[in-house]
Every structure is written in C-alpha cells, then in structure tokens.
Amino acid sequence: MTGHAARWEEIHHAYGAEDVVHGVSLGVGPGESVALTGPNGAGKTTLTRMLVGLVRPRAGRVTVGDWDVAARRPDELARRVGYAFQHADLQLFARTIAADVAFGPRQLGIGADHVPGVLEELGLSAVAGRHPYDVPPPVRKLVALAGVLAMQPGLLVLDEPTGGFDRALRETVVAALRRRLATGVTVIAISHDPELVRAVARREVVMEQGRIVADRDVE
C-alpha cells in the first residue's frame, strides 16, 4: 500500500512531438478533496485520464491505491475510480434515465437497488422514466454524474462537473460531493468554477503548461 488514493510519480507525456506534461509528481491521500485548476491545455485532463487507463504516460508511474494503472484495463479501474467526463452525452444510450444510471452498477455487478436513491439525491426522480435525450443538456450532464455516483467508487474524478450549470444545479452537485466526502470517498475535480472549488475542495493544485505551479490549501 502506498497510502495514497491516487499518485502520479515523475510523469512525462507528449502528444506527438508536443510535450503536455513535464515531470509532474502528485499524491492525493484517501478522503482528500482536491481541485485541479489552471488554464485550458495545462495538462489537467491528460493527468486525470491516466487514472482510468485512457492515457499511458510516456514516462513515470501512476497508481490508484495499490494498483499500478499500467497493469489494468479501464473497465477494471472502473471498480475503484468513478470518472465523470466533461461531455456527458457520450455515454447516454438507455431507453430511460433510470436504466442508464443503472448501467454502470450492473456492469460492475453491484446491483441497482441504490439507483433510485441517487436519482432522488440529484433531483432526477421526476424524469427517471424519460429518455435521456428528452431532457435539456444540463440535465443530461446530471444523469451522467448520477451514473458515476451509482457505481459507488472510492475515488471520484470529475472533469468540469458544473460546466453549463446554474446556481441550483451547482448546489445539487456540491451537496452530493460533500455527502460522499463525509463517507471517506476521495474527490479530484478539474474545475474553472471558483464557487465549486470553494465549496468542496480543501486543496487546490494549479497547473500551467504541463507543470504544477502551486499546491495550496483552500479557505
């Protein structure tokens, strides 16, 4: 056990000839709540995608708990890491919202009994029987988040979870994340939303041009 929920050690990565991550080392402890901030193109999404095996770094080691990510497939890592993508529409396909949210838990074999609870928590009970594409885009994003939360991961990784959200939807997300943090779930959130960062994160890691330029507490 490394004692970390997630850890990047001396990570270098490039797309083609262009370096996108330069020697980044970062450790996130169990139960921590970390915001990953910085301008677009800084390498934040690249780093988080390494946690679910979607990107293999050119150099360096990435671990999730005691698992070396290089030895695991994305669907195996899904047991420990819940990844909420920035663009939710990519994964919605079921005939009803409830069925879509239940997809992940069923794939993991953990059953769908707790799905109604997650739908209730995110204010989706009223639309649970509707087709995912019958609701507006921000609601679809909530549905995708519900699908991730329903997998009950120990590590939640979120890429711009409140993008396009108004105040009310943001508060729904904040409440859901706080509830999970209270039970010991680790949260890593990429976000441009200063209100989300303030409300949820204890630690802010700032990236610029592939490097960590600041690592500080959040008031």
Added chain:
Amino acid sequence: MIGFVPGDSPLHRAHPYTPLAAAGALLLAAFAVGTPAAIAAVVLAALVFAVVGRSLAAIARPTLVLALPTWALLLVLHGVLGPEPRGLLGPLSLSEPGLTRAAVLGGRIAAILVAFLTVLATVSPARLVEAMTARGVPFGRTYLLVSTLTLVPRMRERAARILEAQQCRGLRLGGSPLARLRALGPLVLPLVLGALAEVDEQVLALDARGVTRGARRTALDPPADPAAERLLRWALLAPAAGATMYKLGSAVAAFVASRAVAGL
C-alpha cells in the same frame, strides 16, 4: 483507414474530379467484364490506382476487412453450392463454373472497394467543396456528397470517445459473442443519438451563415483544372461508359432475339 489521408501523391494534387472519374471508370469496367482474366485486369488497374495515390498501405486493412466476409460467402454460395460439383479438393466437392462466378464477383467487389477507398483517401473534402463550388454546383448537393464522404472519419472520432466512456462504466470489450452483441447497444446508440441531437444545431449554424439563401457561393481557392486533366477524365470515362453501353446493348439485343425466336 477509411477517410482522407493527407499526402502529396499525383491523386492528391490532381483536380478532385479526376480521381472520382478514374474510380467511376473502374466501377463501370468492373461491371462491364465477365471473365476471371478480365476482372483480374480491372483489379490490377484498381491496385495501380491505389499505388498512384500512395494509399495502398492505408487502405489494405479496411479493404480486406470488408471484402473477406463477402468472399467467404461467395465461395460457399457459388463454389460449394454451385452447379456440377466435382471432387476438386479431396472430399470437398466444388463447382468449377461456380468458382469462376465467385472469382468474377469477388474480383468486382475488390476492384470497387479499392477504387472507392482510394478516392476517400486522396480527395480532400475541402478541395472537393471548392471544386464543386467553382463549377456552380448548388450547395445542397455539395453538402450532401461531402458529408457522406466524411461520415466515417467523423463517426470514428466520436466512437472512440464513446468507447472510452463506456469502458469507464465497466463495459468490458471482447469476451463471448453474446457479450460482444450486448456491448453494441452502449456503443452504437450514443453514436446515433448524439449525432442526431447535434443536427439541429448544425442546421441552425449553417443557416445563420447563409447557406439557405440560395446565393451562388464564392469559391475562395478553386483547385486548378488543366485541360490535360479534363482530357484524361474523358479518356478514362468514355471507354468505360462505352463498354458498359456495349454490354447493355448486347444483352438487350440477345434478349430481344431470344423473344423473337420463341415467338417464331
């Protein structure tokens, strides 16, 4: 690789209509001939076409992926189940006329695939749009053609991202045939639904840019079309069209003659 691959071959540099004409000629020739020797010549011509476009390596895999199942089917339908089977391969009896037919049909498919994939690989969609605009082709037709040609590359990018998202929800790739079948829904449905959902915005965006006004589009960078190339297109298409006419004509004549004989 299905889709445009940037490059510097003669086909890339030619006016976009020229590779299209060559592929059209190959298509017509493939249907005009009926013997294994002749179809082999057409297939060879198609392969030369791909080599001229420096696309053979890029299109090899998709050609085989698309052709092999069809070839296997043809072999069974015509080779095994065809007329006058003889024991040609030990205990397995094959039909010689059937094999001949399978060879011709299989060759036809191969020639068409290679020609079509080479066109996709060497004709830049943007240059084709400019060429069609310069010719005064109405925008609707241009958009329809080019969108169809670029469909696969556009979908592929999206499909890759859907695959990632579903894997992160625990979808396992591979496994039993039943598992693979079950995986189709989560992979194909978002592709279709997502594409459909975007159509509305696309329509609005294009309309706002003025495409529905019916004005004649200005071509900004029309590809050069030297007289020699125009002549080449005629030289390629005319014989192929002629051969097709001849074949159709003789088939019609034979039919009429047989009816006449029957009526006598």
Added chain:
Amino acid sequence: MKPVVRLGGASFSYPGAAVPALRDVSIEIRRGELALVTGPVGAGTTTLLLVAAGFAPRLTGGTLSGERDLLAARPGVVFATPWTQLTGLTHTVRGEVAFGPAAHGLPRADVLEAAERAMADLGIAHLAARDPATLSGGELQRVVVAAALALEPDLLVLDDPAAELDPAAADALYARLGRFAAGGAAVLLATPDPGPVAAIAARMLALEAGRIVRDGPPAVARPS
C-alpha cells in the same frame, strides 16, 4: 430609432409540446445593446434567443403567437458546443471563418478581407492555416465566434458561449462582445451564471417557466 427586434405578447411552443416554451413575452432589443438572458434549466432562455433571431419557428417548427418585428438583416447565432457549429467542409480556420461571407456570394477579395478582420478581432490570426479539427475547445469557440462576426450581423445571439472556456478566455470573449455591441450591433447572451459577464451588460432579462420575470440592470443574483 426602431429596435432591431421587438416581441409583443409573444408565445411559442415547440412542435408536439404540451407546454409553451415562451409565454407572453414583450421586449425590445436595440442597436448597441448587450442584454443577458438568464433563468433555470428549462426556463426558455435558448428558446428566447431562437425566437428573437428568427430561427424559431422557421427552422425548429412549432407555433408562434403574438407579435414579432424582426428588423435584423443577418442574425448570427453561437451555441455552447463549438464543434457542432463547424461546417466540416473546410480544412483551415481561414476557410471556416470565410464560409459565411462566401455563402453570400460576396466577391472573393471582400470575403477574405472580412475573414482576416474577424480573425484579428478574436485574436486567432495565428491559427489561420490550422485545421479546425486539431484545435482545442477554447480555440474552436473563438473560431466559431469569428465565423459569426465575419458576416457583421446586426443581431447576434449567443447561448452560453463561454461554456468551454477557462475564466481568462471567457473574460476576453465577453470584452470582445461588449466592443461588438458598442460598435452598433445588438447582442443577446444567455448564460447560466451571470456573474462573470454582468460587468459588460447594461441589461438582464430573467426568465422563469417561459415568462420574463425581471427586465432591468443586472443585479447580484439572490438565492431563490
């Protein structure tokens, strides 16, 4: 001076919808005005943009009742997701930005000049020769806005145009839109979070369930 668009008691329903998306909306938008449109999900902010700019019901179907006087010659629209607004028919940013003027059949020299101006305006002249398919979300959104501005619309409606942008890029975009309005165009901008953009807007329209519940200078949003 006549407004660029005037709605009088306008109601709009999408085809087959049980409930109207807009109810009894009466507003006037004038040249040089930059107005924000906000409201909770489903309140009708996007619909208001589409109806005001004349895209609904013409392209969306549905029924519009009440009055609409639309005097804008060339309304432009920008959505939140840049890649759905690419034509997919060009291989350079310059070609993409020039697409609108070219579609209007303007002379080649004018088309290219309009494109260069719009690209310089949005700070993307250095991307002119790049393939749009290789750009990041933020760069792409600037291309899309430039493509809309290349036509010099007199009414520009934008639906959460900064959704893909980081705060610095969003501020730059809002400032640019402010200058565009100051130059004489009318701008309607829908955003779920008025905070970052309130500084450049003189007016904010708040919608709830299809109705305008507030129309005045932007104020700090109070929790409801």
